[in-house]
Amino acid sequence: MQFIDLKAQYERIESEVRARIEAVLQHGQFIMGPEVGELEERLADFVGVRHCVGMSSGTDALLAAMMALEIGRGDEVITTPFTFIATGEMIALLGARPVFVDIDPVTYNMDPAKLEDAITGRARAIMPVSLYGQCADMDAINAVAERHHLPVIEDAAQSFGASYKGRRSCGLSKIGCTSFFPAKPLGAYGDAGACFTDDDALAKALREIRNHGQDRRYHHPRIGLNARLDTMQAAVLLAKLDIFGDEVDARSRLGRRYTELLTARGAGSTELGGDAVLTPFVHPDNVSVFAQYTLQVPDRDSVAEKLSASGVPSAVHYPVPLNDQPVFHVGLPGEETPVGARVAQRVISLPMHPYLTEETQLKVVDAVAAATGLAGS
Known part of the structure; x- marks a missing residue:
């Protein structure tokens, strides 16, 4: 059993992927080839914003977004502790300080009710993470940000294709950033990412930053990065984008079916802690x-x-909150963000991809029931 089955996806689109790759090999424009522009146009249209700027990774997308906003040494960026290291890492890399706000106990995303208390005179941006494929409460976060005149950067590395109140992830704030790492909902065959914005000036800055800060050849008005989206990865993503809508629907359907099956066995959904098995809310x-x-x-x-012994792979996202990581650690473990600390001790992820069969899901649910003592085990 595969935790994420990229082979099944490839078997569906093999001819399209090969044709796209062959086209790149034929024209030879391996850096900033025509596929990059084509992909950016299609992705911007999908999200519903004016600009998509392809990046070499989701991590570089976060870095470039903050650079475009001129965030630097001594500034503060407010974010969540319950995420992958890249979120806090890129803040610190610029010399800024990540300020961690605890998470909502049922969605695991930034708790907007706790956001305002974290804002000081040094705050320069708010960076919520749309975790596990579900958008954060962006309207509430944007409302706090507007009161304090702060831009919001959505870290949408896990939520590309998701929607919030009928709007797409990456189109919910000043800048949206996503990752196309192979395991993501829309994944390349290597590292890739993108930034999204409706702001023309920010889009121009992002395009310069990703290409060494140049606005034309050998003319550099700003410090930048080597963060261009690779043409070959753009070609792969174009092939995958043709079926992405189907895969988004499948992911949503399969997620609901997991929850229905586990709920029928006695799992809960919204109570934090205790001995309960809790499904995603x-x-x-x-x-x-x-x-x-x-x-x-x-x-x-x-x-x-026990799951492994049953032939069911699992993973933990994430076992240690960022404010308890050695590089960021402050105070006692879990002291600043108790909900995040508690959740980090209990989360476990099951096999999930658009090509899960009903038979495989039943096997996974049976193994979970047996491992946790749910009814019907």
Whole structure:
């Protein structure tokens, strides 16, 4: 059993992928070839914004977004501790300080109710993460940001294709950033990412930053990066984009089916802690792409071991909040963000991809029930 089955996807689109790659090999424009521009236009249209700027990775997309906003040493960027290291890492790389706001106990995204208290005179941006494929509560976050005249950067590395109140992830704030790492909902065959914005000046800055800060050849008005989206990866993404709508629908359907099956066995959805097995809660305003299908379980290590013995792979996203990582650590473990600390001890992700069969899902649910003592095990 595969945790993410990229081979099944490739078998569906093999001829399209090969044709796209062959076209790049024939024209030989391996850096900033025509596929990059074509992909950017299609992605911008998909999200519903004026500009998509392809980047070499989701991590570089976050870095370039903050550089375009001129965030630097001594500034503060408010974010969540319950995410991959790249979110806080890029803030620190610019000399800024990540300020961690605790998460909502049921969606695991930034808790907007706790956001305002974290804002100081040094704050320069707010960076929520749309975790596990579900958008953060962007209207509430944007409202706080507007009161304090702060831009919002959505870290949408896991939520490309998701929607919030009928609008697409990456089109919900001043800048949206996503990743096309192979395991993401829309994945390349290597590192890739993108920034999205409706702001013409920011789009121009982002295009300069990704190409060494130049606005024309050998003319550099700003410090930049080597962060261009590779033409070959753009070609792969164009082939995958043709079926992406189907895959988004499949992810949503399969996520709901997991929840229905587990709920029938006695799993809950919204109570934090205890001995309960908790399924993901998707807010009624949201459509999740389930980049991960993540449960809370008691005694996670034991559950993971039992799942493995049953032939079911699992993963943990994420076992240590960023403010408890050695590079950022402040205070006692879990002291600043107790909800994030508690959730990090209990989360476990199950196999999830658009090509899961009903038979495989039933096997996974049976293994979870047996490993956790749910009814019907």
